[in-house]
Amino acid sequence: MIGDKVDTVGGIHGGWTGTVLRVNLSRASIKKEALRQDWAREYVGGRGLGARYLWEESDPNVDPLSPKNKLLFVTGPLTGTNASCGARYMVVTKGALTGAITTSNSGGHWGPELKCAGYDMIIVEGRAPRPTYLWIHNDEVELRDATHLWGKGVWDTEEMIRSESGVPDTIVASIGPAGENLVRFASIMNDLHRAAGRSGVGAVMGSKMLKAIAVRGTGGVKLADARGFMAASWAMKAKLKESAVTAEGLPTYGTEVLVNVINEHGAMPTRNHTETVFEKAEDISGETLTETRLVANKACFACTIACGRVTKLPGEASSKFMVNTNPRNWKIAGEGPEYENAWAMGADCGIGDLDALIKTGWLCNDYGMDPITYGATLAAAMEMYEKEIITNSITGMPLRFGSAEALVAMAEKVAFRDGFGDLLAEGSKRLTARFGHPEFFMGVRGQEFPAYDSRAIQGMGLGYATSNRGACHLKSYTVSPEILGIPTKMDPHVTEGKAEITKIFQDITSAVDATGLCLFLTFGVGLEEMLPQLVAATGVPYTLDSLTQAGERIWNLERLWNERAGLGKGSDTLPKRMLEQPIPSGPAKGMVNRLGEMLPEYYRLRGWTADGKVTAAKRKELGLV
Amino acid sequence: MLRILGGLRRFGAEQEVSGDTVAVVLHQAPVPAAILFPDGQLNRDIEVLVNGRNIAFLNGLDTRVTGDDRVTIFLHGARGYPGG
Numbered sequence: 011m012i013g014d015k016v017d018t019v020g021g022i023h024g025g026w027t028g029t030v031l032r033v034n035l036s037r038a039s040i041k042k043e044a045l046r047q048d049w050a051r052e053y054v055g056g057r058g059l060g061a062r063y064l065w066e067e068s069d070p071n072v073d074p075l076s077p078k079n080k081l082l083f084v085t086g087p088l089t090g091t092n093a094s095c096g097a098r099y100m101v102v103t104k105g106a107l108t109g110a111i112t113t114s115n116s117g118g119h120w121g122p123e124l125k126c127a128g129y130d131m132i133i134v135e136g137r138a139p140r141p142t143y144l145w146i147h148n149d150e151v152e153l154r155d156a157t158h159l160w161g162k163g164v165w166d167t168e169e170m171i172r173s174e175s176g177v178p179d180t181i182v183a184s185i186g187p188a189g190e191n192l193v194r195f196a197s198i199m200n201d202l203h204r205a206a207g208r209s210g211v212g213a214v215m216g217s218k219m220l221k222a223i224a225v226r227g228t229g230g231v232k233l234a235d236a237r238g239f240m241a242a243s244w245a246m247k248a249k250l251k252e253s254a255v256t257a258e259g260l261p262t263y264g265t266e267v268l269v270n271v272i273n274e275h276g277a278m279p280t281r282n283h284t285e286t287v288f289e290k291a292e293d294i295s296g297e298t299l300t301e302t303r304l305v306a307n308k309a310c311f312a313c314t315i316a317c318g319r320v321t322k323l324p325g326e327a328s329s330k331f332m333v334n335t336n337p338r339n340w341k342i343a344g345e346g347p348e349y350e351n352a353w354a355m356g357a358d359c360g361i362g363d364l365d366a367l368i369k370t371g372w373l374c375n376d377y378g379m380d381p382i383t384y385g386a387t388l389a390a391a392m393e394m395y396e397k398e399i400i401t402n403s404i405t406g407m408p409l410r411f412g413s414a415e416a417l418v419a420m421a422e423k424v425a426f427r428d429g430f431g432d433l434l435a436e437g438s439k440r441l442t443a444r445f446g447h448p449e450f451f452m453g454v455r456g457q458e459f460p461a462y463d464s465r466a467i468q469g470m471g472l473g474y475a476t477s478n479r480g481a482c483h484l485k486s487y488t489v490s491p492e493i494l495g496i497p498t499k500m501d502p503h504v505t506e507g508k509a510e511i512t513k514i515f516q517d518i519t520s521a522v523d524a525t526g527l528c529l530f531l532t533f534g535v536g537l538e539e540m541l542p543q544l545v546a547a548t549g550v551p552y553t554l555d556s557l558t559q560a561g562e563r564i565w566n567l568e569r570l571w572n573e574r575a576g577l578g579k580g581s582d583t584l585p586k587r588m589l590e591q592p593i594p595s596g597p598a599k600g601m602v603n604r605l606g607e608m609l610p611e612y613y614r615l616r617g618w619t620a621d622g623k624v625t626a627a628k629r630k631e632l633g634l635v
Numbered sequence: 636m637l638r639i640l641g642g643l644r645r646f647g648a649e650q651e652v653s654g655d656t657v658a659v660v661l662h663q664a665p666v667p668a669a670i671l672f673p674d675g676q677l678n679r680d681i682e683v684l685v686n687g688r689n690i691a692f693l694n695g696l697d698t699r700v701t702g703d704d705r706v707t708i709f710l711h712g713a714r715g716y717p718g719g
Contacts, residue, residue, distance in 0.1 A: 275687050
């Protein structure tokens with residue numbers, strides 16, 4: 011039992027609503043419960059609060075696609091407030107792709123809508139006997155039949171629910187065919203193009219026969235100190251306006267601005283990480299996207315950055331994706347790509363056709379699946395095809411590196427588990443193992459790497475190897491110091507100092523993820539500058555130290571959960587290609603990741619045992635006893 | 636060759652340059668000196684690479700270059716961390 015003391019004093023003054031919605035699909039029951047206030051203070055919200063509830067309620071050894079796995083949608087105390095980028099909600103569950111705890115978050119308007127309906131989180135249990143969706147309109151909460159929606163894409167689903175409900179401002183989080191068909195990297199989508207994208211949270215939702223959660227909330231979010239909050243909020247917005255990244259770089263180019271930057275450093279994984287410089291990077295870059303296909307940028311709820319890319323394809327290709335009925339989409343095509351998708355479906359597959367990346371990104375959004383794992387899994391298949399391990403008789407079509415045709419065609423086959431798509435739908439770890447070549451899986455804990463080669467950026471290797479939800483760029487983005495020089499310049503080719511910066515980034519990121527704010531804020535401000543909003547909203551006197559410690563507590567709890575799931579000793583590692591196969595050319599030629607130089611120091615700084623186990627002393631220090 | 640990325644792209648994408656140090660090369664860049672060298676020092680929001688290596692880990696503005704080298708500049712301007 012962790013932290014079993016129930017708080018009986020204090021109360022909630024703002025930020026949190028204090029109400030949890032518990033939905034059991036097997037019994038078709040809906041209950042409203044009081045939020046555990048002691049947990050809320052210790053774990054803040056979002057990723058932290060979700061991990062705490064999951065720890066308490068779910069056996070880490072359950073099959074992630076069984077009714078016993080729980081699916082949590084968790085907001086933070088700043089979600090739905092006027093804080094810039096206070097738009098995030100976190101999906102917390104056992105990942106279908108990884109078997110590890112996963113915390114996958116999304117922006118848009120769904121999280122704020124849930125808060126305004128009066129709920130901090132939804133705990134989904136069991137499995138419905140037939141396709142079902144959850145309808146929430148403030149106090150009105152009910153399960154509705156979704157048989158007519160089953161098989162529909164995300165875009166149709168959103169429009170149909172909105173239309174049949176008669177409440178036009180309803181915000182919908184849903185799965186597409188990928189989630190229904192238990193594609194292991196299916197995502198949960200909201201606002202058409204916003205995704206809780208990674209680790210297969212959509213497959214978990216699909217396994218519960220839960221098509222969607224539709225929300226309309228009109229209540230607003232209470233603030234403990236409204237005047238103080240507004241002052242803190244305006245102060246942070248002013249700082250965001252001063253930053254070249256949050257005021258100019260992200261609005262102008264989106265995350266895609268990184269394509270050329272990472273490629274110039276020789277750190278762009280190319281053709282399933284066999285190379286690290288992509289010769290067609292300029293063709294798929296943020297600069298090219300902005301000049302040729304960008305219609306406008308777009309913001310999530312309360313966001314003053316607006317990194318979203320609204321894009322349009324020329325000619326016939328665009329008509330299939332028109333969304334004329336949704337004014338939010340400005341009656342034009344779609345959104346994206348972001349940097350990570352453009353890399354996975356682009357460089358990692360050797361594809362330099364920007365239109366194919368845009369189109370396939372839209373397909374992934376409508377089918378509801380993660381374009382990072384999709385692209386990376388296709389890249390692994392392409393390597394096996396090039397090496398003649400698999401042939402046309404298996405794949406049904408040529409899977410050469412660089413084939414835009416294969417990229418577009420296979421997306422549909424994966425979503426519907428058609429032909430070879432059924433094998434791709436399992437993700438690259440299972441795919442490569444099936445054909446006897448696990449060495450072509452490029453990832454950690456079953457989840458594929460994102461867009462930074464850890465041989466060229468040493469710290470990212472440590473971050474990937476120790477990431478609780480499997481390889482991920484969003485848990486310790488040491489690209490900041492190693493490439494961008496923030497908060498201090500660190501040589502990406504050396505290992506000194508990387509253990510310390512990785513631990514710091516992991517803890518701080520965990521804290522930000524718990525507040526309900528977007529991690530992209532940290533391009534412009536630090537945790538200490540976000541803090542006054544949290545204090546004013548909740549009335550809880552968090553300090554920089556206590557909030558950072560909350561982040562450490564969250565990280566350790568996730569680690570403990572994974573240990574209980576059997577993902578402990580020996581799982582903090584990288585593929586042999588990263589550790590033993592030198593980069594063949596480019597600025598990082600000859601390098602491998604030197605994980606062995608960083609991992610012992612990392613464990614020491616964490617206060618864990620020499621083989622990476624959370625100690626009793628650390629548990630006690632963090633209140634995890 | 637000087638290559639310009641991201642927020643500085645509005646001043647040009649690539650330009651042939653000559654010179655034996657990074658400092659000499661940057662003074663030929665199409666980016667206004669007021670942006671590249673405010674107060675006479677290299678803008679702290681601008682990163683400079685020579686063949687993919689940041690000059691901070693080479694010899695700074697005194698890093699020597701030849702005609703075969705590729706100098707890249709980009710603006711980041713990030714203030715916080717860990718996401719930036």
